Amino acid sequence: MIIKDAKFVISNTDYKQCPTDGKPEYAFIGRSNVGKSSLINMVTNHKGLAMTSSKPGKTQLINHFIINDEWYLVDLPGYGYAQRGKEGRETIRIIIEDYILNRDDLTNLFLLLDCRHEPQLIDMEFMEWLGENEIPFAIIFTKIDKLSKSKVKENLAKYTDKLQETWDELPPIFITSSEHRIGGDEILDYIEKINKE
Numbered sequence: 001m002i003i004k005d006a007k008f009v010i011s012n013t014d015y016k017q018c019p020t021d022g023k024p025e026y027a028f029i030g031r032s033n034v035g036k037s038s039l040i041n042m043v044t045n046h047k048g049l050a051m052t053s054s055k056p057g058k059t060q061l062i063n064h065f066i067i068n069d070e071w072y073l074v075d076l077p078g079y080g081y082a083q084r085g086k087e088g089r090e091t092i093r094i095i096i097e098d099y100i101l102n103r104d105d106l107t108n109l110f111l112l113l114d115c116r117h118e119p120q121l122i123d124m125e126f127m128e129w130l131g132e133n134e135i136p137f138a139i140i141f142t143k144i145d146k147l148s149k150s151k152v153k154e155n156l157a158k159y160t161d162k163l164q165e166t167w168d169e170l171p172p173i174f175i176t177s178s179e180h181r182i183g184g185d186e187i188l189d190y191i192e193k194i195n196k197e
């Protein structure tokens with residue numbers, strides 16, 4: 001798919017305030033700092049569309065971007081950021097969960113995992129929660145430029161082994177680097193395929 005146009009539409013904390021024109025939407029979720037906002041900029045080829053920061057906790061709202069006037073990309077706040085404190089984490093958890101459970105136009109979620117880390121409990125639990133609630137999702141490994149090819153392969157194998165303990169069938173998996181612009185086309189092709197179904 002070619003991105004002709006990508007525009008910011010609205011930010012809010014409440015899924016009820018999200019756009020209501022029924023266009024399909026795809027959201028990026030994952031731990032704070034995993035690279036959600038950077039990946040939105042890379043995939044759309046629009047630097048500065050989503051706000052990024054080297055400090056975790058940058059994205060605090062549900063952000064809608066309209067792509068080619070046809071579908072939405074949604075940047076969500078990250079989960080699990082310790083510095084936010086218990087109350088702050090709870091507020092973000094509710095925003096994210098309400099959005100995921102109630103947003104009818106949410107077509108597919110992309111769960112981002114930092115390829116440098118071993119499988120993390122918080123991500124595994126989040127995936128189980130998605131499964132229990134029958135939310136379709138794909139996995140995106142981020143920041144592969146930070147590791148050697150063999151180390152990426154090794155870490156991915158650890159993740160798939162771990163996932164196979166719970167899942168009979170693995171979700172689609174994408175491997176990306178926003179820094180080196182890797183993996184964006186595959187994500188767009190996947191979205192295009194779903195949009196046509």
Ligand code: GTP
Nearest residue numbers: 032033034035036037038053054057058059078178
């Ligand atoms: P929150 O909004 O806090 O939840 O974070 P986020 O998941 O949106 O992360 P963000 O895109 O803001 O990126 C966090 C940091 O990681 C920034 O310093 C980015 O430059 C860096 N980063 C993101 N993607 C990549 C990547 O592919 N490679 C490298 N080397 N750095 C990346």
Ligand code: MG
Nearest residue numbers: 036037058059
């Ligand atoms: Mg962000």
